[in-house]
Amino acid sequence: MRTRACLAFLLLTACTNGGVLAPPSGGGAQIQTVDVNLTLNPSSQTSAGTAGGYAPAVTNVAVGTLLRFKNSDGFAHTATAIPAATTFPAGSPFSASAQTQSGSSLSQGWSSGTLAAGASSQTIMVDKAGTYLFGCFFHYGGPMRSVIVAQ
């Protein structure tokens, strides 16, 4: 009996935490969503090279905002930082670790991990002004890559 009650508590706790999208303490941070969809979002030219698969192609955000990536496509994608790049590398810059969710600050390394159809990423704090490139582990050559400009 005691074990069952404990298990129920753990499940309830896990579900509650998993569903909460509230910003970190201090509250009130805006969440800006980037759409992830290789099927619907066309390629376009940006200052970093040819982007595609995310909308907007260039996301303008204010420092202090939270970013989230939502996969509205019918198959899996990632949104993964390309560290220290000002133009998109010719070949994929990603390793298999891109498939695992990591990071929560824009200026540090981060990845949404593999986002199944319909899934949303963790929120990523826009902690520092700058231009940040990211792309999809599976479809980098699609091209599936995009730009975040934080001010």
Ligand SMILES: [Cu+2]
């Ligand atoms: Cu993809």
